[in-house]
Amino acid sequence: MTTPSRPRRNPWLNGRPRTTAPERHLYCFPHSGGLPGEYVRWEQHLSGTQVYGVCLPGRGSRTAEPALTDMDAVVHALLAETRFAAPYDLFGHSLGALVAYETTRELAARGLPLPERLIVSAFPAPHLPRQGARLSGLPDEELIAVLNERYGGIPPQIAADPDLLAVLLPAFRADFALLENYRYREAGPLPVPLVVLGGEADSITPDQLDAWHRHSTAPVRRHAFAGGHFYFRDDLAAVAAVLAP
Template sequence: MITPRPVPLLGAAPARRNPWLNGRSLTATPERHLYCFPHSGGLPGEYVRWGQYLRGTQVYAVCMPGRGSRAAEPALTDLDAVVRALLTETEFVAPYDLFGHSLGALVAYEVTRELAARGLPLPERLVVSAFPAPHLPRHGPQLSGLPDEELIELLNERYGGIPPRTAADPDMVALLLPAFRADFALLETYRHRESGPLAVPLVVLGGEADSVTPDQLDAWDRHSAVTVRRHAFSGGHFYFRDDMAPVAAVLAG
């Protein structure tokens, strides 16, 4: 008589980690989700930490190839390619908002447009920060090809610079500069295509001392068919680094 071998019980395979999303899982079921798109050269960790200010909100920061933990991957320098690749691997969990700061605002906007084009669930709010409306013409030097020294000087003058602790570490600077170059190339190759306003409430944030002007922020009005709300905060381009509390109040609202 042949005794059958016991069949081992197989547990569910662990879910594959989405390389696009960085976040700290909540112990309780989230009431909502916030997906943050960082600024040029920005690392996800700065935005993941916002979870401490937003109770009940699962905060994720989007990490593009060539940045942060994905520094070894080839960077994408075409925004359409970024949006397609992100949506191939990512399903946003409702209810959710999208937030983008500086260049991240443009990425979040184009992601929302693509979600609408595909008939997928839209965010409850699109929050754009410190970036001119996407249809406005852009004039200025091409930044992606600048020598390292000139690029660092420009970052210090125009964008508040690389954080001092990071700037003091040559290895960290060498790691960050390719990400800045890729992000600037992404912006330099972007061409806005008219498609009508979004059926999504729009929240526009900015710093009162930023080089992005109130008129450039007001121009976002044409990109929502629902509501547009503007909030100005004390500070410059990175106003939320000075005082996160009022910004968190808007994001939680």
Template sequence: MTTTSPPGTATRRNPWLTGRPLAQPPERHLYCFPHSGGFPGEYVRWGQQLPGTQVYGVCLPGRGSRTAEPPSTDLGTVVRELLDATEFVAPYDLFGHSLGALLAYEVTRELIARGRPLPERLIVSAFPAPHLPRHAARVSDKTDAELVTDLDERYGGIPPQIAADADLMALLLPVFRADLTLLDNHRHKEGEPLPVPLDVLGGEADVVPVEALAQWKEHSTEYVRVRRFPGGHFYFRDDPVPLLTLLARRT
């Protein structure tokens, strides 16, 4: 198994994880699961403002350093292959935004199934409780133009400078489509609540309503705290400080 190891120990590079090693041994670790079409680098940069925390972004096939690999459209396969290759280093938290929230949740369930050490906190952002039904049209039924429109309406859209670059969009759209197909294909399986504290986050102007965030209370036997921040689906891009303050908190 490829692991993330403490500084000073040799390990093979793990393609699932992107991070910037700290100069000093970290006090804790934060593993971040990106949104649909997202890249780990956006989350890795948070490490500059989280002293003592080693931040890793989870890199799925088809993006970043793994662009030569075909994107996966099966969430269960992603979870199993990630955990076959990765040993999370304690103490650690898991953070997931949007689709990443569902991935982080399913990873935690699989950690329990494997008898592996669990995160101290699971932090899920901008995603409704996983047992709630989805009503969005399947991405497989949409053209590329319809997909771009849907992303704009639901998530605030692709940044204009990226949308204007036809070559870059040709690379990104298959990743978006694969990630949303992964979500389309997923079916929630009932199970025991997690013995892990849950912080549930969202934007006040997001399409995900607070009622859907509150339903996460069904999925933990520990505390479940719901908090919303000013902004939309990517509330932390305009002002990352409130989220980073929460991520830095130990309890």
């Protein structure tokens, strides 16, 4: 008698095992250089929801894999291995908002089941022009200075460990290159409700967030929270109340 083989784990999805079936699923696309574990922990604030963190190649448990710096390549590779379990929402923070949006566009183009909500956080509407220097090619010291300025700094225990830095910095470089290489292609609005989140003290302006209205034929809601770019680290409970169905 042969022993049934276990289903292959999807390397794109990080989540906690459950003993009961969830009522819904939330798939979270991290910010630049972010790891999925931060978002998986949100599950304790979202009753009945299975939370998955999306892990791109080149970071976390996938550091041995080549990073992807082209948006089409990311989305096509993700969908080649992933079927989102309904009912589900997609959430993306910062760069993750753009990846979640492009993933939803590709799902629509393929006629696949769409999320019940697309939740985008701390990122301007994708059609808006972007300005700023290219960061992906900066020397390590300059890149670390940018991270300290824009992302609240690298934790001291990582900054003091060259081996950890050697793992962290390539992920940031790849994500910055992913954004730098991105070119918005005009498309019709999605038939998906949009939830737009942002921090009141973030550099992303209310006008940049309101511009997301262009990308949905369904209702669009915007919520502002106290705090900066990582507002959810200050009051996750308030954010969870919006994420809950």
